[in-house]
Amino acid sequence: MTASTPVAFEDPTYREAVVDLLGAIAYGEISAFERLAEDAKLAPSLEDKLAIASMASAELGHVARLRERLEQLGADPFAAMAPFREPIDRFHEYTAPDDWYEGLIKAYVGDGMANDFYREIAAYLDADTRDLVVASLEDSGHSAFVVDRVRTAIAADPRLGGRLALWGRRLMGEALTQAQRVAADRDALSALLAGGVDRPGLDLAAIGRMFTRITERHTERMAELGLDS
Amino acid sequence: MTASTPVAFEDPTYREAVVDLLGAIAYGEISAFERLAEDAKLAPSLEDKLAIASMASAELGHVARLRERLEQLGADPFAAMAPFREPIDRFHEYTAPDDWYEGLIKAYVGDGMANDFYREIAAYLDADTRDLVVASLEDSGHSAFVVDRVRTAIAADPRLGGRLALWGRRLMGEALTQAQRVAADRDALSALLAGGVDRPGLDLAAIGRMFTRITERHTERMAELGLDS
Numbered sequence: 072m073t074a075s076t077p078v079a080f081e082d083p084t085y086r087e088a089v090v091d092l093l094g095a096i097a098y099g100e101i102s103a104f105e106r107l108a109e110d111a112k113l114a115p116s117l118e119d120k121l122a123i124a125s126m127a128s129a130e131l132g133h134v135a136r137l138r139e140r141l142e143q144l145g146a147d148p149f150a151a152m153a154p155f156r157e158p159i160d161r162f163h164e165y166t167a168p169d170d171w172y173e174g175l176i177k178a179y180v181g182d183g184m185a186n187d188f189y190r191e192i193a194a195y196l197d198a199d200t201r202d203l204v205v206a207s208l209e210d211s212g213h214s215a216f217v218v219d220r221v222r223t224a225i226a227a228d229p230r231l232g233g234r235l236a237l238w239g240r241r242l243m244g245e246a247l248t249q250a251q252r253v254a255a256d257r258d259a260l261s262a263l264l265a266g267g268v269d270r271p272g273l274d275l276a277a278i279g280r281m282f283t284r285i286t287e288r289h290t291e292r293m294a295e296l297g298l299d300s
Numbered sequence: 301m302t303a304s305t306p307v308a309f310e311d312p313t314y315r316e317a318v319v320d321l322l323g324a325i326a327y328g329e330i331s332a333f334e335r336l337a338e339d340a341k342l343a344p345s346l347e348d349k350l351a352i353a354s355m356a357s358a359e360l361g362h363v364a365r366l367r368e369r370l371e372q373l374g375a376d377p378f379a380a381m382a383p384f385r386e387p388i389d390r391f392h393e394y395t396a397p398d399d400w401y402e403g404l405i406k407a408y409v410g411d412g413m414a415n416d417f418y419r420e421i422a423a424y425l426d427a428d429t430r431d432l433v434v435a436s437l438e439d440s441g442h443s444a445f446v447v448d449r450v451r452t453a454i455a456a457d458p459r460l461g462g463r464l465a466l467w468g469r470r471l472m473g474e475a476l477t478q479a480q481r482v483a484a485d486r487d488a489l490s491a492l493l494a495g496g497v498d499r500p501g502l503d504l505a506a507i508g509r510m511f512t513r514i515t516e517r518h519t520e521r522m523a524e525l526g527l528d529s
């Protein structure tokens with residue numbers, strides 16, 4: 072560990088939780104890159120392909136700093152990512168989009184949910200780690216593109232709206248299933264939310280409120296797309 | 301056209317050639333992104349996957365400036381890219397790597413060849429366009445990674461060297477075939493090399509020397525990888 076490592080890291084469980092969190096986010100970004108690059112193949116035009124490929128690149132662009140920070144904490148970045156490969160890969164396997172619009176919704180709503188969740192956790196971190204996490208989740212600035220494409224398509228074919236609303240609910244369900252698996256497997260990460268020496272934690276009611284906030288933001292995003300959630 | 305457009309653009313054939321060139325490079329980068337993202341799936345480790353995915357992102361990162369410049373020249377960037385989709389897609393179709401190492405060689409040697417070719421053409425451009433082209437071709441800084449991986453693999457299995465040397469020759473052959481098609485189809489681009497009002501051109505002997513230089517650099521790259529060419 073370097074001199075810039077704050078005092079919170081003297082608690083080995085805290086350090087372990089941060090390594091887990093940064094590993095999960097980093098693998099999430101690599102895997103988002105892969106999935107968006109795959110979705111780019113479904114693009115109906117070269118301009119749309121470029122837009123989705125740029126979203127893929129933006130995700131990958133965050134990995135270098137997460138990797139650097141993991142190394143500063145004395146962790147092997149790839150070992151830190153390893154425990155999250157299975158749940159994240161499984162999420163993507165179970166939510167492989169069947170067409171361009173399902174891919175767009177997933178890019179927008181799926182990443183949005185993940186980002187909300189990590190941002191909630193970030194509130195329980197030391198300032199340096201929090202800043203890094205929040206910077207890693209910065210919106211890639213392509214939301215307007217997704218909203219425009221989805222709303223236009225639904226206007227042209229209202230039945231599409233019903234199908235995509237169902238798809239959004241499925242994304243939410245699969246994300247919660249995998250998040251629950253991670254929480255059950257990674258003690259340090261769960262302990263982070265429960266608090267520790269000198270750090271406030273969440274009781275069950277607070278965890279409930281956190282999930283309510285995440286669900287509400289999901290509903291808002293679906294509404295922006297013109298979809299019921 | 302903007303006030304910053306140099307006098308060379310008063311020649312409509314010159315402008316057309318520049319639009320062609322920037323369109324070709326931009327589509328080449330988008331398509332390199334797609335191919336590298338695809339090759340990332342073959343990576344034997346997460347670290348290798350991240351390295352090749354980062355090369356993909358670096359390629360895509362150049363597209364925004366090329367697109368901007370095409371718009372400044374009053375061209376539709378996607379219309380400018382369109383004529384190059386078929387030859388570039390065909391090159392990739394005919395040189396789809398069968399394994400991770402063929403993908404690495406293609407990333408290194410294929411992009412190297414394309415960059416050398418564009419750099420040669422850049423010598424015949426106005427300073428602004430030349431700077432933009434050269435910046436678009438900047439090495440993504442991942443060459444050391446490819447050289448290391450390929451040399452290590454050949455040391456462990458010398459037969460691999462023979463197969464990859466053949467592969468390198470095939471890449472060169474397919475690239476020349478497609479470049480020739482483009483030259484035959486795109487008059488303005490070919491005329492650029494032949495010169496024009498106030499601009500010196502190349503005679504056949506000079507074009508011959510240009511191809512000799514490109515071939516020599518290909519041989520050097522193959523040698524760096526530990527391969528005969």
